[in-house]
Amino acid sequence: MEVLDVGLFNLRHTFESGQPITFHGEYDQALDRLHYVSNGGLIEIVSGGGRRLEVSGKNARKEVEVRFRLSDNMRHIYKKISTDSFISASIKNYKGMRLTVNDPWETTVCFITSQFNNVKRIRLIIKNMVNKFGSPVYDRNGRIAGKTFPEPDAIRRATFSELMACGTGFRAKYIKSAADYCTNNLDLYKLNPGNYDNLKEEIVKIDGVGDKVADCIILMGYGNLEAFPIDVWIKRTMENLYFGGKVQKMEEIHKLAEENWGKYRGYANQYLFHSARTNKIVTYDAIRQ
DNA sequence: ACCCAGGCGGGCG
DNA sequence: CGCCCGCATGGG
Numbered sequence: 001m002e003v004l005d006v007g008l009f010n011l012r013h014t015f016e017s018g019q020p021i022t023f024h025g026e027y028d029q030a031l032d033r034l035h036y037v038s039n040g041g042l043i044e045i046v047s048g049g050g051r052r053l054e055v056s057g058k059n060a061r062k063e064v065e066v067r068f069r070l071s072d073n074m075r076h077i078y079k080k081i082s083t084d085s086f087i088s089a090s091i092k093n094y095k096g097m098r099l100t101v102n103d104p105w106e107t108t109v110c111f112i113t114s115q116f117n118n119v120k121r122i123r124l125i126i127k128n129m130v131n132k133f134g135s136p137v138y139d140r141n142g143r144i145a146g147k148t149f150p151e152p153d154a155i156r157r158a159t160f161s162e163l164m165a166c167g168t169g170f171r172a173k174y175i176k177s178a179a180d181y182c183t184n185n186l187d188l189y190k191l192n193p194g195n196y197d198n199l200k201e202e203i204v205k206i207d208g209v210g211d212k213v214a215d216c217i218i219l220m221g222y223g224n225l226e227a228f229p230i231d232v233w234i235k236r237t238m239e240n241l242y243f244g245g246k247v248q249k250m251e252e253i254h255k256l257a258e259e260n261w262g263k264y265r266g267y268a269n270q271y272l273f274h275s276a277r278t279n280k281i282v283t284y285d286a287i288r289q
Numbered sequence: 290a291c292c293c294a295g296g297c298g299g300g301c302g
Numbered sequence: 303c304g305c306c307c308g309c310a311t312g313g314g
Binding site: 116118120170207208211212216229231233234273277 | 294295
């Protein structure tokens with residue numbers, strides 16, 4: 001076990017904000033404790049809700065630092081994205097919520113699964129796939145403590161009906177073709193995380209991955225904060241807040257995001273999304289005092 | 290019973 | 303281009 005000193009970190013808000021690692025990780029609210037399986041094995045995090053973070057597992061310190069973006073200067077980021085009272089309120093409500101950095105392949109499957117779906121059911125489907133196709137990871141006593149996220153090859157070898165049995169529904173064909181494509185045509189691990197345009201260009205070539213899902217992959221799979229995924233929540237909220245309730249083209253919303261929040265717009269996106277999804281009430285009046 | 294959910298591809302005008 | 307439709311499925 002190691003202790004990390006972290007500023008502005010909130011495990012619960014991060015877990016509840018619907019990101020890949022939280023789709024199959026297990027969170028205990030009473031203990032403020034998260035455990036999950038990463039590449040290296042089993043990781044456990046216990047947070048008292050404060051600045052002290054206990055982590056354990058193989059290479060746990062490095063894993064957690066990268067996964068939860070602990071080197072981000074949240075005060076600086078908050079300052080840059082606090083452009084109106086809605087975002088300020090969101091930051092106040094969910095202070096310490098972090099974006100996470102996840103395996104690009106895992107992120108791809110998670111967000112293909114997310115289309116026309118809800119967070120609760122995404123969790124169910126992802127957990128089903130992990131249980132069915134992942135490799136077991138053992139604890140000290142030799143008991144199965146969890147499973148890895150399935151490699152593309154494990155998905156490739158799965159039958160269509162096995163995938164359907166996980167609850168993937170009409171997305172099964174996309175998940176399967178993504179596994180093929182990412183094995184034969186595109187090495188996700190060779191893409192440059194810092195080159196947004198190139199990432200977007202390559203990732204949307206995956207069948208079943210459009211503009212929104214690609215932005216999710218770039219944001220949470222590559223950690224590139226220039227990505228600004230526009231889902232139903234973001235679209236509705238931003239139209240209400242910033243466009244007087246008028247329906248906008250995606251292009252206009254992307255443009256405003258860049259103007260307002262610049263290179264930190266990915267963070268603004270996550271705070272807007274989580275606030276919109278949890279509070280549900282979004283009105284134009286919210287930013288007019 | 291009905292409606293919705295972190296969209297997408299395809300078909301049409 | 304823009305618009306519209308179907309899509310599997312569990313939970314509210």
